[in-house]
Amino acid sequence: MASVGLNEREQAGCRQLLEFLETQELMALTDTVTNRLVHPENRQEAIHAILVYSQSVEELLRRRKVYREIIFKYLAAQGIPVPPSSEKQLLIDRVKQYWSEQLGTRTVESEGRKPHAEVSAAF
Known part of the structure; x- marks a missing residue:
């Protein structure tokens, strides 16, 4: 079944x-994402609903209930250094970059988009 929302790596990261x-914040985020149509029994059901009903990583991470500090803590836990004073959008961009690197798509995309690729002459 093809997913319109998040790919596997994005789902795992999210x-x-x-x-x-916190559990209360998670339930409130579930209400927001699902327009109060899904009523999870526990944290895992709440996370599942959030992942299923989120259209994109950007849409999910930009939500007010996903605090800048949460994204910062996630990046720190992954060993990704970012300045503590970073704005939320910069942290979101760094998360997306990290996940695309995990998929290996970042290199392919950047190589495919170069209008004039460097040519090294070995002779």
Whole structure:
């Protein structure tokens, strides 16, 4: 079944990131994402609903209930250094970059988009 929302790597990363939220915050985020149509029984159901009903990583991470500090803590836990004073959008961009590197798509995309690729002459 093809997913319109998040790919596997994004789902795994978002799942880890959402674990940093308190249960009450997680339930409130579920209400927001699902327009109060889904009523999870526990944290895992809440996370599942958030992942299923989120349209994109950007849309999920930009939500007010996903605090800048949560994204910062996630990046720190992954060993990704970012300045503590970083704005939320910079942290979101760094998370997306990290996940695309995990997929190996970052290199392919950057090589495919170079209008004039460097040619090294070995002779």
